[in-house]
Amino acid sequence: MIAEKFDSSIYLNPTPLELADDMKAKQQWEDVLLLTRFAEQHFAQEQPDYRIAMQKQAEESLDSLTFLAERFTLGALTGEPVDTASLLGSLSLDVLVIGDIRDLLVQGFREVNAGDGDIVIMALSATGLLLMIAPELSWAPGLLKGFYxxxxxxxxxxxxxEKAAKIAVKTGDVVPLRRLLNDFSAVVKGLGAGPSLTVMKQVRSADELALLAGKATIAPAETYTITRLAGIGQVKAIKSEGKLVKTIKLGARQQKIIGKIFLALPMSLLILIFSLSTGAGLYLFAASFIRSRI
Structure with missing residues (x-):
């Protein structure tokens, strides 16, 4: 945005604790833990009592067998994941291999008879069976099916x-698909299944998935928080756990001030400022901003 033209800092808007509060309302406790740990590491003086209370509630909920059993059962019965426990429940058949065989039979039958079998489900099911000989990855195809x-x-x-799946089904070459599964597996191992459900929507390419996987492995709290609040491209700033190349700032207050300034300026002055700015990206942003004001 415009602030980044003059400042290389990463701005987080809303703040990690504000987002943690939203996740708390949805009972997404793994997300709450990552956000509060990030806040503890980088903003220890920001509402410490509230942060500690949220972190304690998240830990207690994730330790509650009753809560986890209820969510697991919900996922197993509906097949629709809403958090980590229900996701694992929805994958219970796949973990037991029965699900992979079931999906291969169902989708294979549809493909042969109607030509509308789901190529991704077929490929992941076949890969799941093949990976029984590689236990460290055997759960990844089933989990990716759940996300899909x-x-x-x-x-x-x-x-x-889908492209990698077609190659696997039609040629038997599972290398491209396995590469994706390796990176996907690293993301889930680093962040946890629940937070991964949240951030995977922001991953738009295999390269971004590989980037996320590398950073999630070394700094899960930073990777999750920065991806959620600043965009996946900013995770390049992560060097190691707790250490970032760029300065992180809570952006809510600064961005509100900038927004108020823009809204207070006359339209003619805004046009002049934006027209004198350099860079095609900034110009396009300015054009869309001005159109939204008209």
Missing amino acids: RGGKISRPLMLQI
Whole structure:
């Protein structure tokens, strides 16, 4: 945005604790934990009592067998994941291999008889069976199926997965698909299944998935928070856990001030300021901003 033209800092808007509060209302406790840990690391003086209370509530909920059992059962019965426990429940058949065989039979039958079998589900099911000999990855195809069915993957990334799936089904070459599964597996191992459900929508290519995987492995709290609040491109700033190349600032207050300034300026002055700015990207942003004011 305009502030980034003059300042290389990463602005987080809303703040991590504000987002954690939203996740708390949805009972997405893994997300709350990552956000509060990030806040503890980088903004220890920002509402410490409230942060500690939220973090404690998240830990207690994730330790509650009753809560986890209820969510797991919900996922197993409906097949629709809403958080980590229900996601694992929805994948219970796949973890037991029965689901992979079931999906291969169902989708294979549809493909042969009507030509409308889901190539991605077929490829992931076949890969799931093949990966029984590689236990460290055996859960990844089933988990990716859950994300795919739940609409948790962006359309651009979905197209790349479909391409890799077609190669796997038609030629038997599972290398491109396995590469995607490796990176997907690293993201889930780093962030947890629940937070991964949230951030995967922002991943738009295999390259971005690989970037996210690398950073999630070394700094999960930073990776999740920055992806959610500043965009996946900004995770390049992460060097190691707790260390970032750029300065992180809470952007809510600064961006509100900038917004108020823009709204107070006359339209003619806004046009002049934007026309004198350099860079095609800034000019296009200015044009869209001005159109929204008219």
